[in-house]
Amino acid sequence: MxxxxxxxxxxxxxxxxxxxxxxxxxxxxxxxxxxxxxxxxxxxxxxxxxxxxxxxxxxxxxxxxxxxxxxxxxxxxxxxxxxxxxxxxxxxxxxxxxxxxxxxxxxxxxxxxxxxxxxxxxxxxxxxxxxxxxxxxxxxxxxxxxxxxxKPRFGYRGLHLDVSRHFMPFDFLKKYIDVMALYKFNQFHWHLTDGAGWRLAINRYPELTSKAAWRPQAHFQDWEQYGKRYVAQGTPNAHGGFYTQEQARELVAYAARKGINIIPEIEMPGHSEEVLAVYPELSCTGLPYTQNEFCVGNEQTFTFLKNVLDEVLDIFPSEYIHIGGDEADKSHWKTCPKCQALKEKLQLQTEEELQSYAVQQMDEYLQAKGRKMIGWDEILEGGLTDGATVMSWRGEEGGIEAANKGHDVIMTPQSHLYFDFYQFDPRTQPKAFGGYLPLERVYSYNPVSTQIDADKAKHILGAQANLWTEYMPNPQQVEYMAFPRALALAEVNWTEQEQRDFPEFRRRLQKHYALLQDLQVNYYRPSFDVQYDVVYDSAKRSNRITLSSEQFDPTIRYTTDGTDPDNQSPLYIAPIDLAVSATLKTASFLDSARMSPITNVELDIHKAIGKSVQYNTKWNERYPAQGERTLVDGRKGGVTYQDGKWQGFTSDIELVIDLDRREELRRVAARFMQMPGPGVFFPGSIKVWISDNGKSYREAGSLVPHVDANPGVLDIQSFEVKFDKPVMAKFIKFEAKNTKNAFLFIDELVVD
CATH class of the missing domain: 3.30.379.10 (Chitobiase/beta-hexosaminidase domain 2-like)
Structure with a gap:
């Protein structure tokens, strides 16, 4: 140096x-x-x-x-x-x-x-x-x-904020930018328009903010449930708001002073029901409240969009302009005479190509104005113009494809960077969109996939986290969901991959909690709840239990005799080995006070561990867990079905366990997860069959799991088929019916 x-x-x-x-x-x-x-x-x-x-x-x-x-x-x-x-x-x-x-x-x-x-x-x-x-x-x-x-690893270091689903006060946006700047983010993706409300004044189209910015319900979920209507500004039930062009310019200047560029997003062709409610002539039907997508066969659509963009470009000097492009329902285009006439005129084969045409019109217009277009990865469908940048959200696949084709990419996959997902056990957290994204998973992300050709890695500009505000009705909840996860992303984007280490990051993070307190940021506080991992040692026929919490240096105590832990119980200092079935109870303490609920860890040394399993129905390829070893490896899953311990099925489950020899059996138990948000449910029924030869089976027992009429965000239960009396068998056939036609997630079959 x-x-x-x-x-x-x-x-x-x-x-x-x-x-x-x-x-x-x-x-x-x-x-x-x-x-x-x-x-x-x-x-x-x-x-x-x-x-x-x-x-x-x-x-x-x-x-x-x-x-x-x-x-x-x-x-x-x-x-x-x-x-x-x-x-x-x-x-x-x-x-x-x-x-x-x-x-x-x-x-x-x-x-x-x-x-x-x-x-x-x-x-x-x-x-x-x-x-x-x-x-x-x-x-x-x-x-x-x-x-x-x-120096930074990536030139693009972004945070997103959706202000359509819930409008955020102008002063809060400045605070958000202040914290972003402190942690070296340099791109603020401002999601200004969506079905829940248009948030930027456009002088040429005043009804976008006099009506399409207001709704009769304050909360997005209520608006979505009750008709998805809009009301005029000033009516008694009006909830919402918008930013004036003067405010937008002020925020642009404020952010620039802190080294942050603001990228505006104007959604098209989908997510536009608020526009079509006040300007229905731009829809295929010509009627309000009938569709979410612009009519791409109507030339007035492009006139409208270009007029809007002209005012947007005048406010925002950003090189990038985001046009959305995601989740467009193309069914109206298939029956619209104007759209079909355009499709025939251009000799297009599919509606995906029709969307590509619409996207290209916007891309060419922005390029003519000296700007660059960004869109969500759906803009790849039907082909993409040179110069367009892809924001990959449905996973990394779209970004990998775009980068290998020579397009610039910003990685923002749901799996690691959707901050509307739960960050801890959903049963303990405010309502969120779904999913599970703890701090460590954010930190583990590497934007440059090994599937990207070495000479194309330069097209990965960086990464961005997205905050969709369906369940973030106010600034306090936005802060709770954004921080400290945004600090993990800051390091992903800035620090070289080989220099990153989560335990060391976690040590530094302890000082930043105080910093966030000084800034009056309502960040998510690390939980005292005890988390555990169990690994079965087949040679020793024992379970090794590792305990932890989100606290940096936790005091954890435990018992194995059935009593609740107190401040005199054994202190956890190293992994615990148990060679018998037991219930380990554990909790966190601060001085002599218990700081967490008691966590019960069910430890099973059972007869099926390590045995061979034949799957008559196959698991879903996205959730294989550990394949054929999953259900007999002695490991219980956690609060997320993405942890590699839960095996997912979209069909019924039918499998056979071979115990190697005839054994005396008293029960078969199976643990399932239910999480209604992403479509994960308990089975409708369970049956157990037994056999001596693997050919002729006799029914040993069955049950219908109790299913709550109003299931919560997450439930994990063990369902037990207990035999009336001990039976002898070598083979066990297990069946679980998928009556909801959704996901079944199972983590272990316990045979005693």
């Missing part, structure tokens, strides 16, 4: 500094920088600092006043070193000798003051945010002497 003469001079000029051990001060930044050196000593902040800046960093230098406790005495254009200079802050454009590339920066804090260097504004902005974080993370009024050299 090379430093300027100014920096080297500062290492020998001790003006105002305080002695401190490196252990007392720290640089636990998120995202983790490429290189950090903490030196002995600290810079006292009990003084005022003049700020010297290179000319291109004049506006950026003003951000020094945003740093809490940093007293700034003056701002001055940097020209040359003055011997009488006091301890100062320098924000300087790097020279060739500094060896810094685009977006790279160095941050040096030493007795002479603070020096940030970068070849460009993006790098200098990152250096300023690192300084801001460093200040907020310290418990004392001092900064550690550090040397940081850093």
């Amino acid at each position: 090379k430093f300027s003469r100014l920096t080297l001079l500062g290492c020998f000029l001790v003006i105002t500094w305080c002695s401190s051990s490196a252990q007392e001060l720290h640089a636990d930044l998120i995202p983790k920088p490429n290189k950090v050196v903490i030196n002995e000593g600290a810079l006292s902040l009990d003084q005022s600092f003049p700020v010297y800046y290179s000319e291109r960093f004049m506006e950026l230098s003003q951000l020094a006043t945003d740093i809490p406790g940093m007293r700034i005495s003056s701002f001055e254009l940097f020209k040359r070193v003055k011997k009488q200079q006091p301890t100062s802050i320098w924000i300087l454009e790097s020279q060739a000798s500094d060896n810094l590339r685009a977006s790279e920066y160095t941050l040096i804090i030493n007795p002479r003051g603070i020096v940030i260097k970068s070849p460009d504004v993006a790098g200098a902005m990152a250096g300023m945010q690192s300084l801001h974080q460093l200040r907020m993370l310290q418990d004392s009024n001092a900064l550690p002497f550090v040397e940081i050299q850093d």
Whole structure:
């Protein structure tokens, strides 16, 4: 690393500094920088600092006043070193000798003051945010002497916010941007329009905000259940809102000051029922409340969209404009004379090609205006124009396909980056969209798939998390769902893959909880609930149980004698080995107080473990778990069917266990999951058959599982078929009926 003469001079000029051990001060930044050196000593902040800046960093230098406790005495254009200079802050454009590339920066804090260097504004902005974080993370009024050299892994580092389903106050958007900037995000994807409400004033089409921005129900779910209608602004039941063009311009300028670009999204051709309610002539039927998609055979549709985009382009200087393009129902196009006439005229074969035509019209229009189009991965259907960028959300497949075809891609797969998913056990959390996405799973994501050709990896611009607000009615819930998961994504996007380590990230995160508290962010608090993992050792015929919680250094106590754990129960310090069937009870403690519900871990050393299983019906290929070993490996699943322990079926379950020899049997039990949101239900009935030869079977027992008439968000139950008296058999046939035609998820068959 090379430093300027100014920096080297500062290492020998001790003006105002305080002695401190490196252990007392720290640089636990998120995202983790490429290189950090903490030196002995600290810079006292009990003084005022003049700020010297290179000319291109004049506006950026003003951000020094945003740093809490940093007293700034003056701002001055940097020209040359003055011997009488006091301890100062320098924000300087790097020279060739500094060896810094685009977006790279160095941050040096030493007795002479603070020096940030970068070849460009993006790098200098990152250096300023690192300084801001460093200040907020310290418990004392001092900064550690550090040397940081850093650069981002990806150029696109995004967070999304849907303000259609629930309108968010303008001031909250600024707060959202503030926190984004602090963690080095640089793209705010503003989802401004959707069926639940149009949120940006368009002068040429006033009814978009005088009516299509308002609904008679405050909450999205109620609106969706009761008719999906709109009302005029000012009516007694009007709920909603919109942003004026002046507000949008103000937010664009505010975000730009923090180094963040705002990408507006104007949905088309689907998700547009609010537009068609007030301008029904743009639909295939010509009637309001009949469809969600624009009529692509109607030339007025494109006139409308281009007029809207003209005003959008005037407000937003963003290179990228998002046009949606997802989940369009094409059934109306199939029966619409105008759409079919266009299809015939263009000699198109499918409605997918018709959508592609509509998308291409918008892409060409935006390119003619000097902009680039982004759309969700459905825009790949029917072909895509050169220059379009794909946002891959339905998994990584669309992004992989687009990148290998030479299109730029932003990865935003549901599996890792949909922050409307539950982040802990759904039974303990506010209502969410579904799914399960804990902090560690977000952190584990790598945007560059191994399925992308090496020479095409450059097309992965970065990653973005999406916050769809069906179940986020206010800013507090948005914050709860976004943070701290957004901090994990910040590191995914910024830090080189080989430098990332979740336990080390988790250690640094502990300091950032206090930072988020200082910013009054309503983040999700780490749970005290005990989580467990059980691994069966077939050689020892014993279970090894590992206990943990989201607390960084939890105090966990447990019992195996059936009693509830208290503050005198054994302390968990290492994995527990048990060679008998038992119920382990465990809970978290803080001092002498129990801080969590008691978790019951059912441990079974049963006769089917490790035996062979013949599947007469096959599992769903998306949820194979551990294949034929899954149901007899002694492992119980957790709260998500994506954990590799739950095996999923979309048919009935029918399988046969071969016990190798005739055994005395008393019961067969099976654990199932129910989660109605994504369509996971208990079986309608269960039957157990037994046989000595594997050919002729006799029924041993059956049951009809109790199903709650109003099932909650998640339920996990063990259903037991207990025999009237012990029986002898070598083969067990197990059947579970899929009466809901949905998913059945099963994790273990216990045979005793």
